[in-house]
Amino acid sequence: MIDFLPFGAEYGLHPKWSPHYRWYIRLFGIVDLPTRIRFRRLARYFTSGEYTILDVGCGTGVYSFYFSRDKRCQVLGVDIDPGWIQGAQDIARTLQRPNLAFSAGEGLSTLADQPDNHFDRVLAVEVLSCVDPLDEMVQQLYRVLKPGGQLLGSIPVLSTLRTSEVNLFDPEAFVARLNEAGFQECLGQSCLGGPQRLLSLLFGKLQPHPWLVAILFPLLLVLGSLLPGTWGGKAPHFVFRAIKPTDGGVA
Numbered sequence: 001m002i003d004f005l006p007f008g009a010e011y012g013l014h015p016k017w018s019p020h021y022r023w024y025i026r027l028f029g030i031v032d033l034p035t036r037i038r039f040r041r042l043a044r045y046f047t048s049g050e051y052t053i054l055d056v057g058c059g060t061g062v063y064s065f066y067f068s069r070d071k072r073c074q075v076l077g078v079d080i081d082p083g084w085i086q087g088a089q090d091i092a093r094t095l096q097r098p099n100l101a102f103s104a105g106e107g108l109s110t111l112a113d114q115p116d117n118h119f120d121r122v123l124a125v126e127v128l129s130c131v132d133p134l135d136e137m138v139q140q141l142y143r144v145l146k147p148g149g150q151l152l153g154s155i156p157v158l159s160t161l162r163t164s165e166v167n168l169f170d171p172e173a174f175v176a177r178l179n180e181a182g183f184q185e186c187l188g189q190s191c192l193g194g195p196q197r198l199l200s201l202l203f204g205k206l207q208p209h210p211w212l213v214a215i216l217f218p219l220l221l222v223l224g225s226l227l228p229g230t231w232g233g234k235a236p237h238f239v240f241r242a243i244k245p246t247d248g249g250v251a
Contacts, residue, residue, distance in 0.1 A: 007039050008032075010065035013091045024214060030062055031217055033203040034192055037224040038154055038237060039063075041191045042125070045152055045241040051120035054078070054144065056107055057127025061088030067121075068100035077102045078110045107131055111140040119144050124153035126237075129165040138181045145244040151183065154239040157190070171238045183242035193235025195227035 008030025012022045025031060050072035055064045058077030061084070068075040077100075079085050085104040092100050103110065107127065122141050131137040141151055155169045156162075175186045192200060199220055206212045229235055 005029075005069065007036060007066055008062045010091055010095060011060060011062060013094045014087055015090060016087070021210075028218060028221075031213060033217070033220055033224060034200045034237075035062070036221055037192055037196055037200070037229070038125070038239060039066075040225050041189060041229065041239045042152060042154065044189075045150070045187070045239075049073075049120070052118060053121045053123065054114065054119045055123045055125075056111070056141070057124065057130070058088065058102070059084050061085075061091070061102060063123050063125060064088070064100060064102065065091070065095075068095075068097050071097075071099055073099060075100050078105055078107070080104070080106050108137060108140060111137070111144060114144045116143055117146045120146055120149050122149070122151050124151065126154055126156065128153065129156050129161075129167045129169065132166045134167050135177070135181075138177060142181050142183065142244060142248070147244055147248050148246045149244050151178075151242045151244070152240070154191075154237055157234075157236055157238050169238070174238070175240070178240075178242045182244065182248055184245050186240065186242040188238050188240035189229075190235035190238055191229035192237045193229050194231030196224055196229045197231070197236065199224050199227070 006029030009026050011030050012025030014022070017025070029036065048070060053067050053073055053075045055061070055075065055077040058064050058079045059081070061077045064075050064077035067073050077088060082104040085102050088102045092102060108131070122145055124141065128134060128137065145151065155174060157169055157171060161168060171188060171190070175188060178186045203220055206216060
């Protein structure tokens with residue numbers, strides 16, 4: 001898929017934004033530095049193709065919008081927050097993409113409603129820290145994937161729980177958990193540590209000053225993509241890809 005739109009440009013169609021801010025997002029993409037850095041790391045695992053895609057915990061729908069640019073893909077975004085889903089649906093109606101749908105619902109119950117061996121790709125970006133029980137969620141993610149399908153996502157690697165989180169992660173233990181669930185070829189890399197973390201902190205300090213954000217965001221984005229995401233081997237986030245084996249169908 002050849003695509004020239006910046007990541008999250010669709011979010012510039014949200015009716016709640018001012019015309020100036022909507023124009024800026026359409027030009028530069030979603031204005032969230034950690035999200036953009038994380039996406040660039042995850043994008044290394046992306047491959048284009050004719051896929052059915054499930055975006056679990058899609059939030060504002062930014063990844064769902066990105067994948068639905070390819071008309072060959074059928075994309076379903078689900079999230080527990082009806083407000084976020086409503087906003088995503090408003091944008092989707094403006095886009096008029098028949099291959100894109102959003103649905104509000106709790107993660108495990110929504111997954112339980114999906115058929116076995118159905119999706120080519122499942123996204124779980126910054127959502128697994130909020131799921132209990134985690135092992136059941138991982139089993140459901142495995143079940144709904146087609147044999148050969150890929151699970152793509154990211155997890156926080158922090159020492160304390162944040163609001164709504166119930167799971168703390170260690171990257172090695174997390175990869176081991178994916179392997180135990182049946183996944184293979186589990187790859188991952190750390191991000192948003194070291195210089196990237198400093199840039200993200202600076203971005204946070206700039207948030208109360210929209211004009212400074214508007215001026216500096218493109219520069220911060222370029223620096224964030226060039227600078228390393230770890231310092232001494234440690235970083236607060238871990239992006240991953242895991243594959244369901246071709247003989248791993250659910251009976």
